Amino acid sequence: MSESAVRVEHLSFRYPGGPDVLTDISFTIAPGEIIGLVGPSGAGKSTLLQHLNGLLPSKLPEFVGQVCIDNIPVARQTIAEVRRRVGFLFQDPDDQLFCPTVFEDVAFGPLNLGLSDDEVRQRVRDSLTSVGLADYEPRSTLRLSLGERKRVCLAGVFACQPSVLALDEPFSSLDPRARRKLIAILKQFSGSQIIATHDLDIVVDLCHQVLLLDGGQLRAAGQTRDILGNVALMERHGLEVPWRLRPK
Numbered sequence: 001m002s003e004s005a006v007r008v009e010h011l012s013f014r015y016p017g018g019p020d021v022l023t024d025i026s027f028t029i030a031p032g033e034i035i036g037l038v039g040p041s042g043a044g045k046s047t048l049l050q051h052l053n054g055l056l057p058s059k060l061p062e063f064v065g066q067v068c069i070d071n072i073p074v075a076r077q078t079i080a081e082v083r084r085r086v087g088f089l090f091q092d093p094d095d096q097l098f099c100p101t102v103f104e105d106v107a108f109g110p111l112n113l114g115l116s117d118d119e120v121r122q123r124v125r126d127s128l129t130s131v132g133l134a135d136y137e138p139r140s141t142l143r144l145s146l147g148e149r150k151r152v153c154l155a156g157v158f159a160c161q162p163s164v165l166a167l168d169e170p171f172s173s174l175d176p177r178a179r180r181k182l183i184a185i186l187k188q189f190s191g192s193q194i195i196a197t198h199d200l201d202i203v204v205d206l207c208h209q210v211l212l213l214d215g216g217q218l219r220a221a222g223q224t225r226d227i228l229g230n231v232a233l234m235e236r237h238g239l240e241v242p243w244r245l246r247p248k
Contacts, residue, residue, distance in 0.1 A: 004028040004071070005164050005192035006052060011065035013047060013056065021047045022216045025065070029164075029192050036207035036224060037196040040238040044216040045196040046091070049166045052194070053086035054079045070163060084113065087157030091169040093149035102128070102144075102152050103137035109160040127155040131185055147178030154185065165193040171202055200228055200242040212237060 006029035013022040021044050029035050037045050050056050051067050054074045067074040069082050090096045099105040106127055110120045128134055131151040144152065150170065157165065165186075171179050179199075183206060186193065194211075197203060203210060203224060210227040212220040214237045220227050228234065229245040 005031045007068040009066045013063050025218050034193045034207045036203035036210045039213035043213040045213055046168050049168050052166045053083045053088050085162055086164045087162035089167045093153045096153045097141045102139045106156045106159050123159040127158040131155045147174050163191045167195045171199045204242050204244050
């Protein structure tokens with residue numbers, strides 16, 4: 001089987017008592033590849049991302065199919081290793097920040113990996129430096145801007161040294177400067193990424209390929225410019241062609 005960082009095969013899912021949210025989703029992400037996950041609101045993007053590190057139950061009748069990270073199936077017995085490999089960034093940083101100080105929050109993941117105190121401190125320093133927040137360790141997580149909170153969350157993810165990033169609307173509500181900083185940070189990450197976002201101009205700049213999800217189904221997949229520049233396809237799924245790809 002060819003090497004893949006993420007492999008999803010015939011994934012279907014519904015919340016108990018509800019309708020199908022995902023239907024027969026299949027795709028792969030190569031090592032180092034950046035994928036844009038796009039689609040209208042309610043398409044199932046967040047639900048799909050949550051399957052990549054086992055945040056949703058992988059058992060019948062709610063779940064059908066298979067998700068593999070670095071060829072490790074996501075299952076109850078592998079969940080700790082999968083979550084070490086997949087760094088998940090929630091849309092709202094307040095859903096992810098829960099410690100009083102920046103140091104404690106970024107250190108939480110490495111401490112739970114059983115690392116020594118010295119290695120935890122080093123990972124916290126390195127991760128905060130990588131997101132442009134060196135010397136933020138003693139600061140209160142309650143006294144940060146939205147952009148700073150998102151970067152602290154990302155530092156916490158980086159501190160666990162994942163091979164895959166799953167990012168849910170990381171650019172939402174950020175001002176232009178904060179967006180540029182976050183884009184620069186993500187471009188430096190050497191692993192694979194799947195980014196759910198409505199900011200399609202950023203997808204053009206950042207992502208190698210695109211998955212277009214609508215109504216819980218994968219409607220199109222391919223090179224970023226081929227998918228996002230297809231006027232008929234985009235209109236059919238309630239999306240607009242990014243400014244950079246519109247005909248002159």
